[in-house]
Amino acid sequence: MSEGTVLFLCRCGTNVADFVDLEAVKAWADKGGLLDRVCIHDFLCAPAGKAFVEETLKETGSRRAVMAACSPKLHQKTFEECAGAAGLNPAQVSMANIREQCAWVTPDKGEATIKTQQLIQAALERSRLHRDLAPQRMECNTDFVVIGGGIAGIEAALQAAEAGRKVTLFEKDISLGGEMIKVEELAPSAECSPCLLAPRLSQVREHANITVVTGAEVTDVIGFFGNFTVTARKKARYVTDDCIGCEACFEPCPVEVQSDFHLGLGKRKAIRNLFPGSVPAAAAIDPQACLRLKGEECTACVDNCPFMALDFEQKDEIVEVHCGAVVVAVGAEVHVPADLPRLSLDGKSDVFTYAEFERLTCSNGPTQAALVKRDGTAPERIAVLHCAGSLCPDGLDYCSGVCCVNAFMVGETVRKQLPEAIVTNIHDRLNLPGLETEAFLRKQLEEGTRKIECHALDKVRVQPQPGGEIRIAIPGQDDLTVDMVVLSTGFVAGARARELSVLLNVEQDSRGFLKSDHPILNKTGSVIDGVSLAGSCLQPSHGSQSITMAQSAVGRALSRLVPGRTIELETMVSRIDPARCSACRMCAATCPYKAIGIDPASGRSLVNEAVCRGCGTCAATCPSGAITAVHFTDEQLIAEVKGVLHERV
Amino acid sequence: MSVFEPDIVAFVCNWCSYGGADSAGGLKLAYPANVRLVRVMCSGRIDPEHVATAFREGADGVMVMGCHPGDCHYRNGNHKALRRFRLFERMLVQMGIAPERFALEWVAAGEGKKFQEVTTAMTERVRPLGPLAIHGNVASKEVSRG
Numbered sequence: 001m002s003e004g005t006v007l008f009l010c011r012c013g014t015n016v017a018d019f020v021d022l023e024a025v026k027a028w029a030d031k032g033g034l035l036d037r038v039c040i041h042d043f044l045c046a047p048a049g050k051a052f053v054e055e056t057l058k059e060t061g062s063r064r065a066v067m068a069a070c071s072p073k074l075h076q077k078t079f080e081e082c083a084g085a086a087g088l089n090p091a092q093v094s095m096a097n098i099r100e101q102c103a104w105v106t107p108d109k110g111e112a113t114i115k116t117q118q119l120i121q122a123a124l125e126r127s128r129l130h131r132d133l134a135p136q137r138m139e140c141n142t143d144f145v146v147i148g149g150g151i152a153g154i155e156a157a158l159q160a161a162e163a164g165r166k167v168t169l170f171e172k173d174i175s176l177g178g179e180m181i182k183v184e185e186l187a188p189s190a191e192c193s194p195c196l197l198a199p200r201l202s203q204v205r206e207h208a209n210i211t212v213v214t215g216a217e218v219t220d221v222i223g224f225f226g227n228f229t230v231t232a233r234k235k236a237r238y239v240t241d242d243c244i245g246c247e248a249c250f251e252p253c254p255v256e257v258q259s260d261f262h263l264g265l266g267k268r269k270a271i272r273n274l275f276p277g278s279v280p281a282a283a284a285i286d287p288q289a290c291l292r293l294k295g296e297e298c299t300a301c302v303d304n305c306p307f308m309a310l311d312f313e314q315k316d317e318i319v320e321v322h323c324g325a326v327v328v329a330v331g332a333e334v335h336v337p338a339d340l341p342r343l344s345l346d347g348k349s350d351v352f353t354y355a356e357f358e359r360l361t362c363s364n365g366p367t368q369a370a371l372v373k374r375d376g377t378a379p380e381r382i383a384v385l386h387c388a389g390s391l392c393p394d395g396l397d398y399c400s401g402v403c404c405v406n407a408f409m410v411g412e413t414v415r416k417q418l419p420e421a422i423v424t425n426i427h428d429r430l431n432l433p434g435l436e437t438e439a440f441l442r443k444q445l446e447e448g449t450r451k452i453e454c455h456a457l458d459k460v461r462v463q464p465q466p467g468g469e470i471r472i473a474i475p476g477q478d479d480l481t482v483d484m485v486v487l488s489t490g491f492v493a494g495a496r497a498r499e500l501s502v503l504l505n506v507e508q509d510s511r512g513f514l515k516s517d518h519p520i521l522n523k524t525g526s527v528i529d530g531v532s533l534a535g536s537c538l539q540p541s542h543g544s545q546s547i548t549m550a551q552s553a554v555g556r557a558l559s560r561l562v563p564g565r566t567i568e569l570e571t572m573v574s575r576i577d578p579a580r581c582s583a584c585r586m587c588a589a590t591c592p593y594k595a596i597g598i599d600p601a602s603g604r605s606l607v608n609e610a611v612c613r614g615c616g617t618c619a620a621t622c623p624s625g626a627i628t629a630v631h632f633t634d635e636q637l638i639a640e641v642k643g644v645l646h647e648r649v
Numbered sequence: 650m651s652v653f654e655p656d657i658v659a660f661v662c663n664w665c666s667y668g669g670a671d672s673a674g675g676l677k678l679a680y681p682a683n684v685r686l687v688r689v690m691c692s693g694r695i696d697p698e699h700v701a702t703a704f705r706e707g708a709d710g711v712m713v714m715g716c717h718p719g720d721c722h723y724r725n726g727n728h729k730a731l732r733r734f735r736l737f738e739r740m741l742v743q744m745g746i747a748p749e750r751f752a753l754e755w756v757a758a759g760e761g762k763k764f765q766e767v768t769t770a771m772t773e774r775v776r777p778l779g780p781l782a783i784h785g786n787v788a789s790k791e792v793s794r795g
Contacts, residue, residue, distance in 0.1 A: 071674070073667070073671060097674075097686075099674065100670065100673075100674025100675065101670055101671075101674060101686060102682070104674040104677050105673055105674055105677065105678060105765075106679065106682045107679050108682070111682040114682070115682040115685065118685055119685065122685070122687070505724055507719075507724075527724075572690065590693075590729060592723050592724035592725055593723075614690055615691035615693055615726050616689060616690055616694030617693030617726045619694060619696070620693060620694050620696040629690075632689055632690060632694055634696070634698070634699070637689065638699070638702050638706075640687045641658055641699070641702060641706055641708075642706050644656075644658055644685035644686070644687060645656055645685075645703070645706050645707045645708060
């Protein structure tokens with residue numbers, strides 16, 4: 001194979017030919033006989049054109065080809081293939097974009113012809129410095145990691161496991177279940193939430209392909225589609241796997257603290273599980289509360305455990321998992337507008353968020369589903385304030401989209417146990433999408449829910465009175481006096497979304513929720529290939545939406561992560577010359593993919609080529625000139641600059 | 650006497666601004682032939698050294714174009730370009746190069762119209778400045794490189 005180059009000029013029908021004098025360009029290029037051949041063709045991308053390219057290159061035995069044609073975004077691959085058939089390395093096929101960048105935008109034919117020569121000159125000069133790139137493929141890992149054990153994460157794990165994939169499901173709390181396990185009935189169908197969840201929880205527990213890791217905080221994710229390494233810190237449980245969750249130790253434990261699971265509305269012991277049927281079933285000790293772990297003498301749980309399952313020597317563990325795809329399903333957080341005095345969410349009055357109301361009406365809640373006020377008596381008059389802390393200048397500027405239907409669920413839930421109680425919803429415009437919600441609203445109104453429309457919800461004041469009653473001042477309307485207020489609050493992305501966005505390099509939207517790759521075309525994909533998103537971490541979602549998103553997220557990953565299939569690796573990576581590297585680590589700080597580590601042998605920075613995506617930012621950052629951006633080297637770029645500045649001849 | 654026509658080198662990122670130029674082409678939005686593109690994968694790849702070299706090699710104006718902030722294909726390479734070239738703009742003066750000869754622009758792949766506007770504006774801005782006559786640091790660097 002000769003070191004020479006063939007220059008192909010494409011007329012593109014009349015697209016180039018009418019605006020550029022290609023004969024003149026050919027004559028210019030032929031001058032000096034520096035090229036193996038210069039040819040003009042009508043349509044290089046058509047079957048006859050591709051065959052012409054292949055045959056010509058076989059005939060000349062040239063090593064390089066420069067295609068003066070359209071945008072490489074259209075036909076770089078086309079020409080790499082037909083030139084490849086003649087034995088050329090893909091890196092030796094260059095394009096000069098004389099159609100989009102010249103013929104179509106330069107009305108003066110003389111000017112266009114000169115610019116065409118300059119663009120070709122640039123491609124020729126650059127291509128002389130091209131080195132062959134060996135396409136690299138690697139077998140991909142087809143296993144999954146799911147982060148977040150709520151309904152979306154549970155569904156994702158089950159879907160992937162059903163396809164025969166190994167799944168590691170990380171959950172930060174001591175049990176799976178997420179938000180859905182804290183709710184009794186789902187709006188608007190009033191279906192029993194734990195009944196929907198419980199069979200799925202057992203499926204996860206039983207599934208041979210699923211490993212559940214609870215008390216786990218994901219601390220690092222590196223890699224790329226088909227080859228991720230996920231690291232998590234698994235907090236010590238101080239209870240071994242021998243525990244079957246018999247709960248014999250709960251009663252004897254002398255320490256009682258506020259329960260997060262009950263949103264502070266109830267107590268729990270220092271050793272506990274979250275709810276009956278927790279997955280895993282094993283209890284866990286809260287080290288902040290446990291007397292023994294604080295150095296005091298206490299053997300209450302040890303004395304009462306029939307399985308000798310306590311282990312106070314347990315340490316946090318670092319868990320490392322390799323996988324091909326990551327599904328993020330970390331959920332959202334309930335917005336708690338305690339900072340707005342007008343809502344009186346003070347933790348003392350009978351003003352509750354909707355999430356708290358749900359705990360008070362849930363059979364696994366602090367009152368075993370008995371709806372009571374803080375004094376233990378049942379409420380008789382309940383107000384539900386819509387958009388509490390949402391759509392107002394001092395709160396969230398967005399509609400969470402799931403709260404209105406829940407807000408009307410209050411009446412349904414209350415009347416089941418307190419048929420005489422009066423429920424009044426104070427609302428502005430309602431967001432009730434779906435075919436069933438309008439009928440649901442009508443049913444609530446027929447069955448007794450009252451509603452007051454108010455167009456200045458951010459001026460409504462919730463005013464607890466001495467004696468326990470709560471007066472609600474509504475602009476332009478009579479005050480409403482009740483003995484319990486439920487604030488229908490929205491949802492926020494929460495700290496976990498922020499942490500994961502950093503760990504995974506996934507963007508957050510302006511509200512902090514994790515951002516889709518594309519809101520229409522790829523809702524559950526993230527901008528990072530191989531990382532999918534599901535559930536409320538994308539946008540506040542009902543259970544049904546979360547499940548659908550989880551199925552979508554996993555389905556897309558499954559269709560591309562096929563066992564036995566290999567994936568192509570980036571060839572245009574960065575490389576570091578250890579002889580020039582001073583290990584200053586500026587490159588590592590600038591790398592968007594955490595692709596630059598330290599070579600243990602030399603102590604110098606080293607690019608993990610499987611992770612590098614080839615942006616070349618490190619090469620521009622390196623103060624020692626130690627980094628080469630393959631196929632975009634300084635020399636190649638400068639050659640191209642010289643080419644486009646080639647004198648007008 | 651013929652009018653002076655500046656040579657302008659535009660470094661463009663592959664994903665947004667190169668696509669913007671393709672869009673301008675597809676829409677047949679004419680812009681001055683003075684502007685010629687050099688493609689890099691990310692605006693973060695562009696070293697001030699490349700820009701200085703372009704001036705030394707005869708460019709009368711240099712543009713760096715990347716994705717809009719927040720839209721970088723590589724997360725944030727364009728932010729790095731922004732930081733680097735804000736500083737570089739201040740150094741240009743010391744090199745004896747009028748800052749008007751350099752421009753940093755964000756052009757998305759769909760923004761053919763914007764591509765046409767910024768390249769036209771750049772050409773019109775540089776044309777009255779005349780050919781670049783380099784003195785100072787840039788020229789001496791050439792000597793030191795031997």
